[in-house]
Amino acid sequence: MAVAQELTKLSTEAAPTVLTFLQAxxxxxxxPTQTTAPTIDKLKVKPVAKPAYAAPLHVERGVVxxxxxxxxGRRQEVPWWNGSARPYGLRNPKPHITRFVPGxxxxGLTDDLPELTDSMRAANVVALAHNYGLWYERRRDDHERVKRMDGEVWPPFYELPFARSGTGTAWDGLSRYDLTKYNRWYWCRLAEFADLADQKGLVLLNQHYFQHNIIEAGAHYAxxxxxxxxxxxNTGFPEPAPYAGDKRIFMAEQFYDVTDATRRPLHRAYIRQCLNNFVGKSGVIHLIGAEFTGPLAFMQFWLDTIKEWETETGQAATIALSTTKDVQDAILADPARAAVVDVIDINYWHYQADGTTYAPAGGQxxxxxxxxxxxxPKRSSFAQVYRAVLEYRKQFPDKAVLYSADSYDAFGWAVLLAGGSLASVxxxxxxxxxxxxxxxxxxxxSGQPAGQxxxxxxxxxxxxxxxxxxxxxxxxxxxxxxxxxxHIDPKxxxxxxxxxTVKGGQRITLTKQPVGAEVVWLHKK
Known part of the structure; x- marks a missing residue:
């Protein structure tokens, strides 16, 4: 009875909550607050050491x-899609700066960028060509075009440049994008990689666009x-999507139409974002986009937007012209736009081994x-790669020339001997x-032996x-x-x-018999 009376008395008070328990x-x-320990302000904190940076990347005398x-050094591309966070998908993955696997x-997951850049240096990979992913999450790997039932997305996620709006439902089951706002994680990752590249002597080949979304399989556009x-x-493209034969998509002509009043300012703002993100970071070479075979007008618009940005901000970016040969030559024949170009990238055309030109036109x-x-097209050769690079080096001696077309990684010495840059040697x-x-x-x-x-x-x-x-x-x-x-082994x-050693002041003949190809370097003692 006594216990009952005591508990009855206690029941007049509210039961304690976790919050009140913590507050008590x-x-x-x-x-105790009275102490003789020094405050944090009086402690001598050792400043964090600032990282050491390599010399800035720039174009000088026509070379990078x-x-x-x-x-x-070698170049590395990022994967466009696919992957898995499961062990079988991590056996030999390619790096990707903006791939994200939570936790x-x-x-093959969220790449550790300091570790990635260290591994690039160790493997003589000097440049990473980055473009945004083909789609955000892996359910679209099935290449279907249907709208997803829900937002139960599958990692790895290939983060995209634009931020989600938080409203509506996109085709992947998540909220719709806002093309006027940008994905901070995506851009911060690229900026971090660029900063590490400047510390470790690497290069980021920053592809602004990715044409794969608007041509070929319809799933690329879904x-x-x-x-x-x-x-x-309200970007104004036709909807439902006009899939040709319920399979293909042909949206390039509309996407590259810079006369459209809605899309033109979106393109302009996005290009400026691609430049703003890397201010103060020299090791970035900007290209219009992976696989770009678009029309001359869009390339002109891209360069005009860059020139406008450089004039307004007083900043300078390293700009590469990477497109089909007809568009490339048209830009280089235009003095105002050619002045914006620092680097010529031979990519979507090449000289075949028989000397004929493989050069599909742009805007097709x-x-x-x-x-x-x-x-x-037929394969190129050492001599024809050398020819392609040398022609542009002679025509435009103040611009660097990259070779990214057929067999670029096999004929790196041809690129180097012709005066090219980022040669894969x-x-x-x-x-x-x-x-x-x-x-x-x-x-x-004159009279130089063949094969030399x-x-x-x-x-x-x-x-x-x-x-x-x-x-x-x-x-x-x-x-x-x-x-x-x-004597250098070219492999x-x-x-x-x-x-x-040999003496100057005379003609000399080097007769040493190499086993296969050889590079000979003479330097003053």
């Missing part, structure tokens, strides 16, 4: 350099942010591989090599590539001093250990 903590365990060293970091059902901006509403299926163990070749230019001699290519600065060195055992003849008659002859970049 000071009375249960008071923490950092400091005085030519930038060379999971590592290769979740595209610019499609009217996927955004709140066909993707690169669709052109290839129709025209059936192995890293040469002597650190002086990159600075030496940066000052050299191609040399063409030469470059020199006519002062301190020569570089020779030879495909056979034909002796190398060099004219050193105008040069003084002693020159060291180094590995390994230097010979044998020491050989």
């Amino acid at each position: 903590a000071p009375s249960r365990q008071p923490i 350099v950092r400091g005085n060293a030519l930038v060379t 999971m970091t590592g290769r 979740d595209f942010p610019w499609r009217p059902v996927n955004n709140i901006n 509403n066909l993707a690169p591989r669709q052109h290839a299926r129709l025209l059936k 192995p890293q040469v163990s002597d650190a002086r090599f990159a600075a030496a070749v940066a000052g050299m230019a191609p040399v063409e001699l 290519w030469l470059m020199s600065d006519n002062k301190t060195g020569f570089l020779v590539y030879r495909e056979s055992a034909t002796p190398v003849e060099l004219d050193l008659s105008t040069l003084k001093g002693t020159f060291v002859v180094r 590995t970049g390994k230097l010979s250990t044998a020491s050989e």
Whole structure:
């Protein structure tokens, strides 16, 4: 009875909540506030060390350099779609800056960018070509065009440049995009990679657009942010989507139409965002878009927008012209727009091994591989890659030339010997090599043996590539001093250990018999 009376008395008060329990903590365990310990303001905190940066990337004398060293090495592209967060999908994944798997970091997941950039350096991958993903999440991997029943999306997620609006339902079951607002995570990741690239001597090839969404399979367009059902901006494309034969999509002509009053300002703002995001970061080369085979008018609009931005902001960006040959040549023949271009990228055309030109026209509403299926191009060769690069180096000596077309990774030495940049050649163990070749230019001699290519600065060195055992003849008659002859394996970049020297002031012949192709480097002792 006594217990009942006690509990009855207690029931007149509300039961304690977690909140009141926490608020009463000071009375249960008071923490003394009178202490002789110094405050945080009086402690001497060691400042965080600022990262060291490589020399800024820039174009000088028609080549891409950092400091005085030519930038060379392999290139890596990001995946366009696909992947898995499960173990079987992580066996040999490609890196992707803006791929996101919540709570999971590592290769094939959310890439650890410091680790990624370290691995690039270790593998002699100097440049990463980035474009946004083909679609946000993996349910669209089935290449169907149907609207998803819900927003139960599958990772990995390929984050896109635009922010979700929080209203409406897009074709993937999530809210619609707002093309006037941008995905902060996406742009911050790119900026972080660019900053790490400037620390570690790497390059970000920043593709503004990705043409794959608007040509070829209809599924490429189903979740595209610019499609009217996927955004709140009334972009004006026809809806329902006009899938040809219920399979293909041909939206390039409308997408590249810069006369459209609704889409033109959206394009303009987006291009400016692509530039604003990298202010103060030199190691970024801007390109119009992956797979771009669009019309001249859109390329003109893109360059005009960049010029306007550079004039208004006082900033300078490194701009590459990467398109079909007809559009490329038309831009370069236009002095005002050519002045915006720092780099010429030979990408969607090439000289075939027999010397004929494979050059599909721009604005034909066909993707690169669709052109290839129709025209059936033949492979290029060392000599023809050299020819393509050298032609543009001669015509535009103040602009750097990249070669990204057929066999670019197989004929890196041809690119280098022709005066090209970002040549896919192995890293040469002597650190002086990159600075030496940066000052050299191609040399063409009458009677030069077939299968030999030469470059020199006519002062301190020569570089020779030879495909056979034909002796190398060099004219050193105008040069003084002693020159060291180094033999380089073109596949590995390994230097010979044998020491050989020749005297200047004479013509010399190098007769050493190489096994297969060889690079010979002469530098002043």
